[in-house]
Amino acid sequence: MTIAAARALTGDRRVFVGIGLPSTAANLARRTHAPDLVLIYESGTLGSKPTRLPASIGDGILAETADAVISVPEVFNYWLQPGRIDVGFLGAAQLDRFGNINTTAIGDYHHPKVRLPGAGGAPEIAASCGEVFVVVRQSRRSFVERVDFVTSFGHGRGGDARRELGLRGAGPTRVITDLGVFRPDPETRELVLTDLHPGVEVADVREATGWELRVAADLGRTPPPTDAELAALRTLKEAS
Template identity: 85%
Template sequence: MTTSQVGAVDTTRYTADETMTIAAARALANGTRCFVGIGLPSTAANLARTTHAPDLVLIYESGTLGSKPSRLPASIGDGILAETADAVISVPEVFNYWLQPGRIDVGFLGAAQLDRFGNINTTVIGDYHHPTVRLPGAGGAPEIAASCGEVFVVVRQSRKSFVEQVDFITSFGHGRGGGERERLGMWGTGPTRIITDLGIMQPDDGGELVLTAVHPGVTVEQVRAATGWELKVAADLAVTEPPSDAELAALRALQAAS
């Protein structure tokens, strides 16, 4: 779909959050081994599993492998994850055997702040020693960002969340670019797709995020206005397919059951 077709799309039957979640779900291929973060990533991953990717393997930090929850889990400790899992293992085994050796294809993360090179902050806003906001922290996200084959990030976009440079690097993206991940010896390729309520960004060869697609009804100007740096735009900018009735019904059913 090209940008000239945006006007023909009825965007009143779904919300920006639904568009974002469905776009994030579509990014997950069937059979992928996915390390899932709670919140928006978990919603998107479970939507993918209940629609186009029934063989998606969901792995949660609590040690559940192949979870198939019928509703959205409230946390990584939600009992439904263990009850529906193919196996439950210890947390050290998840990290030492599955994650660190590179056995997980995709890490699916959220962010409080994200910068132009895909570095993620979930630690503090402001100075580390005297923060204006103290965030939930790292959890397993730094390991996920370092060791998964690739990382997808789903996050609502604003100038508060998309900043020139994060206040604290909790989870390493592409550093300052120019192959810094490789020089540090990280296994995975890092963030390859950032899905927001406005569009999709992907890194260029130097690791800097580039706007590659906008959602129906969204303009480049809107995306730039919600970005805290001079955002590059792909020459072949695409427009994402609008959510289908089936995708919307599946997402709403998951949310209603939770």
């Protein structure tokens, strides 16, 4: 999953990176095939090049290795909201068939079963980045028919929901899980399984999906991780 997510990042694009799985994938991409990626973290670090995985957006290594450090309001006002960031890379606790993300609460908002970390800058990232990649471990608990709370807007209830709200970015264009890769249908915006990871079958994905799964007619397979990619990932994690 991490390597498939890293491969999705190419060239010299500016990436707004979330902590956790997105940060691992983004840093792996920069260490391997995309050394010119510009990693931007919510704390105001532009062009961070950490030698290990940061523990949080406040980890000092992000500032120490950055091209520049600016204030949080500047990141959002001058970089994110004007559309200067190409890719937002987010995680999720819950995700629905239209790519809406919940990181706020499981169950009723006022009396939740689980209170989650919350929004942070994710709603603005989802609204304003050129496109959004989501990386999440897949199960019926995470892939739900309808999220309990919309923390970050994906494609709403589908169709032209984003355009009707005046949102700048294209929203989730790729969802990468430990089972495969999903992309939104060009018209309905419903997530469609487009690629399976090695060793995974469609039945496995259906079992881990909380809605009636759509599968692409030309379903592909992600290439297995290379030895070099695995070595780079292990080195990155061992240094943390």
